Amino acid sequence: MRQADDIIIDLVNSNARVLDLGCGDGDLLCRLRQTKAVTGYGVELAHDRIEACLARGVNVIEHDIDAGLERFPTNSFDIVIMNETLQAISEPRTLVREMLRIGEECIVTFPNFAYWQCRKQLFFGGRMPVAEHLPNEWYDTPNIHLCTIHDFDGMCESENVRVISRFVFNQSGRQTMATKMFRNVLGVTAFYRLGRSS
Amino acid sequence: MSEASSTQEPQPPGSVGVVTPQCAEFDEPFNMEDGTTLPSLRLMYETYGELNADRTNAVLICHALSGHHHAAGYHDPDDRRTLGWWDNCIGPGRPIDTNDFYVVALNNIGGCHGSTGPTSNNPEINEPYGSDFPQVTVGDWVNSQARFADYLGIESFAAVIGGSLGGMQAMQWAIDYPDRVRNALLIACAPNLSAQNIAFNEIARQAILKDRNFNEGRYLAAAAKPMDGLGTARMLGHVTYLSSDGMDLKFGGDVNSDKAADYHDVVGEVTSYLQYNGEKFAGMFDANTYLLMTHALDQFDPARAFDNDLVAALRNATAGFLVISFSTDWRFAPERSREIVDALISAGCDVSYAEIESLSGHDSFLLEIPRYHRILTSYMKQIADGLKP
Numbered sequence: 001m002r003q004a005d006d007i008i009i010d011l012v013n014s015n016a017r018v019l020d021l022g023c024g025d026g027d028l029l030c031r032l033r034q035t036k037a038v039t040g041y042g043v044e045l046a047h048d049r050i051e052a053c054l055a056r057g058v059n060v061i062e063h064d065i066d067a068g069l070e071r072f073p074t075n076s077f078d079i080v081i082m083n084e085t086l087q088a089i090s091e092p093r094t095l096v097r098e099m100l101r102i103g104e105e106c107i108v109t110f111p112n113f114a115y116w117q118c119r120k121q122l123f124f125g126g127r128m129p130v131a132e133h134l135p136n137e138w139y140d141t142p143n144i145h146l147c148t149i150h151d152f153d154g155m156c157e158s159e160n161v162r163v164i165s166r167f168v169f170n171q172s173g174r175q176t177m178a179t180k181m182f183r184n185v186l187g188v189t190a191f192y193r194l195g196r197s198s
Numbered sequence: 199m200s201e202a203s204s205t206q207e208p209q210p211p212g213s214v215g216v217v218t219p220q221c222a223e224f225d226e227p228f229n230m231e232d233g234t235t236l237p238s239l240r241l242m243y244e245t246y247g248e249l250n251a252d253r254t255n256a257v258l259i260c261h262a263l264s265g266h267h268h269a270a271g272y273h274d275p276d277d278r279r280t281l282g283w284w285d286n287c288i289g290p291g292r293p294i295d296t297n298d299f300y301v302v303a304l305n306n307i308g309g310c311h312g313s314t315g316p317t318s319n320n321p322e323i324n325e326p327y328g329s330d331f332p333q334v335t336v337g338d339w340v341n342s343q344a345r346f347a348d349y350l351g352i353e354s355f356a357a358v359i360g361g362s363l364g365g366m367q368a369m370q371w372a373i374d375y376p377d378r379v380r381n382a383l384l385i386a387c388a389p390n391l392s393a394q395n396i397a398f399n400e401i402a403r404q405a406i407l408k409d410r411n412f413n414e415g416r417y418l419a420a421a422a423k424p425m426d427g428l429g430t431a432r433m434l435g436h437v438t439y440l441s442s443d444g445m446d447l448k449f450g451g452d453v454n455s456d457k458a459a460d461y462h463d464v465v466g467e468v469t470s471y472l473q474y475n476g477e478k479f480a481g482m483f484d485a486n487t488y489l490l491m492t493h494a495l496d497q498f499d500p501a502r503a504f505d506n507d508l509v510a511a512l513r514n515a516t517a518g519f520l521v522i523s524f525s526t527d528w529r530f531a532p533e534r535s536r537e538i539v540d541a542l543i544s545a546g547c548d549v550s551y552a553e554i555e556s557l558s559g560h561d562s563f564l565l566e567i568p569r570y571h572r573i574l575t576s577y578m579k580q581i582a583d584g585l586k587p
Contacts, residue, residue: 017546039546047569054520054550054576057584061539062552071540 003173004083004109004191005031011193012036016078019103021065021095022085025049026058033058066090069098077103084189086110088142093155096194100161105195112168112187114148119185132171133188149184152192160197167191212289214246214296217271217282221312222349228307228342234332237321241346242267242312243304246288247296249352255585256352257294258343259284259303260360260367263435263491264483266311269303270296286566293574298582299356307342308334308491310484317418317484329415329486336363336498340370344378356581357381358517361563362530363491366498369538372515373500381581382517383574386527386563388534389508389541390499395529398438399492402431406485415486428485429476436475441526441559508537512545519549520577522570524562550577 005028012018014036020029023042026049032038042060044050053060066089080103086092087110099106111133112118118129128138136143147155149168156163168179168187179186224239244267249256259269261283270288273280288294288301305313308331316331347355358368358379365387372382388395406412409427417423440448449467504510519542523535532553542549554570556562562570 039548041543041549050550050552051572051576054573055580057518057580058550059548060550061543071536073544076544 003169003175004107004167004189007167007191008032008081008083008107009035012038012079015039017076019043019072019077019080021069021080021082021099023049023053023058023060024083026053026056026060028081028083029053029058030056065095069095069102072098072102074101075104078105079103080106082106082108084109084111087145087147089145092145092147093159096155096159096161100194100196105164105193107191107193109189109191110147110152111143112149112184112190113146114150114184115188116185149187149190152190156192156194162195162197164193164195166193212291213285214271214289216275217244217246217268217273219244219267219273219312222346224345224349228345230332230338231335232333236307236314236332238314239307239342239345240312240314240318241304241307241342243302243346244268244270244282245303246270246301247299249300249350250585252585253352254354254356255299255582256347256350256355257299257301258347258355258358258371259288259294259301260339260343260358260364260371261303261306262360262362262364263488263495264432264479265364266309267303267305267313268311270301284564286564287571287574293571293578294359295575295578295582298578298585302346302350302352304343304346306334306339308338308487308494310487315484316415316486316490326418327486328418329489331486331490333497334490334494336366336370336494337374339367339494340374343367343371344375347378354378354380356585357383357578359383359385360387361385362387362560363495363498366495370498370500372517372519373511376514376516379517381520381577382515383520383522383577384535384538385522386524386530386535386560387521387538388530389501389538391496392534396496398434399496402434403489403492405430405434406489409485412485415489417485423480424485425477425480428483428488429473429480431485431488432479432483433472433476436472438529439560441528441557443526444557444559447557508541509544512541512547515542515545515547517547519547520573521549521551522563522573523551523553524556524559524570525553526557527560527562529560 016038018038018040020042023044026042029040029042032040043063044060045064050060080099086108089095117131121129167175168183169189170179171188219242222241228236228239265283268282269284270282290297305311307313308315310317316327320327358371360368365384368382368384371379406427409424411417411422412424449464500511501508521535521539523532539551552573556567558565
């Protein structure tokens with residue numbers, strides 16, 4: 001998501017060590033390297049995306065995130081990013097713990113299941129929502145751990161994770177006064193910057 | 199290992215064509231890591247493609263245990279058996295594209311294909327070195343390759359590439375000559391040998407040492423050479439380069455398959471296949487070289503000089519790394535490649551890693567596997583793009 005990427009590029013320090021879980025075609029890391037001279041590694045499993053990363057000179061490690069992140073040492077990165085993949089992970093809570101073990105901070109984005117259109121489809125249609133940000137039918141969706149913004153807040157609290165900042169985007173990818181006020185209804189995508197609690 | 203490409207299908211377009219080996223002679227003495235000195239050096243090599251005006255597009259191909267300088271093209275246009283050992287990967291439009299790169303392949307010292315080794319003349323006694331040839335190391339090879347690069351006027355390589363023992367040379371290059379290698383491609387490689395790897399090498403060596411014709415390595419002048427021992431060593435090595443499933447596929451030995459061949463057919467086919475390969479290899483390779491190469495493998499461990507800390511060993515490396523492993527490789531399993539990748543990440547080096555699905559075990563690195571070649575192509579193209587003004 002471009003807006004999320006822009007925020008990330010803004011907040012990452014120059015020369016930081018960045019781990020991007022589910023890095024896709026490497027666009028974010030490519031931009032981070034150009035603008036912030038980061039040392040970055042992407043983690044990816046899709047063959048075509050790995051090749052896309054290599055073609056643009058982005059470091060990419062073929063690895064299944066669901067197999068765990070034990071091989072990445074504690075405190076080995078300044079920031080660990082997981083952009084729009086959390087809901088497809090088999091153990092998202094463990095993953096957030098792991099991200100905050102490996103990195104000083106982490107960034108997580110996910111689709112908000114409590115977005116009003118989702119609510120409408122479930123309430124009136126009585127079916128699992130299919131929307132622009134959640135395009136799959138229930139039987140072929142990779143999204144096995146969908147959650148709402150309230151749900152995620154709850155997990156951060158119970159896990160004693162510090163929410164450094166949070167952004168909520170509407171359908172056009174913008175943050176407005178309305179999405180700030182009614183984030184769990186109007187928010188399509190949530191963006192969390194997390195840290196360890198002191 | 200080097201024969202794999204010669205048994206492939208009709209040659210696809212993109213060959214470098216007929217090539218002629220060349221020879222570089224060095225009169226200055228060459229100091230080896232074990233303290234001995236070779237009075238002179240001869241290196242056999244081949245080149246493919248053109249060196250650019252800035253001399254920045256050179257790529258060094260490092261060979262594995264049984265390889266040599268003839269990596270691509272063919273020596274005799276009428277004889278397909280003279281195809282280079284990595285021809286499917288090197289040529290115009292191939293992953294290591296000779297339209298982009300000046301590709302250099304050489305026969306390492308200690309080898310038996312024309313470079314200074316056990317079969318070449320020891321000027322001090324005017325006889326072949328035989329078993330007197332000093333024990334070479336991966337570091338010696340890299341040092342001799344660096345001298346060779348000077349000879350060609352190449353200050354730094356765009357990439358140093360190797361599979362298996364060749365990948366170890368690429369790693370050593372990045373550690374020993376960080377300013378002279380911009381990319382290192384480590385394919386089906388390991389940071390050192392496992393106890394099991396060493397054990398297999400030792401059995402292979404024992405087969406050679408116990409051959410009745412070995413004569414403590416002084417067999418070159420004799421009529422009979424230690425062919426049986428060398429053939430057996432090769433048979434053993436060859437099996438470790440294949441995978442169990444791959445062999446079942448090749449010989450129909452999967453008893454659960456509908457197409458399972460008769461048990462006796464499998465026995466017969468495995469036996470004749472191994473014997474054929476063992477004998478063929480023994481007829482064209484030198485037993486002393488085999489001993490040297492396997493010892494060099496056993497001793498490879500770049501971390502040793504850094505308190506057994508691979509991360510510390512790699513910290514000075516400035517190259518970008520591409521590490522590739524193969525799913526059924528049990529000689530140098532994917533996990534060993536991951537050890538290298540982990541160390542490179544901890545050392546802050548640029549590194550990418552891919553694990554290729556393949557049934558062909560360790561030998562996969564020589565084969566034309568579509569995803570493997572796409573990965574190589576993507577990486578090499580990006581290097582080539584960086585060379586353009």
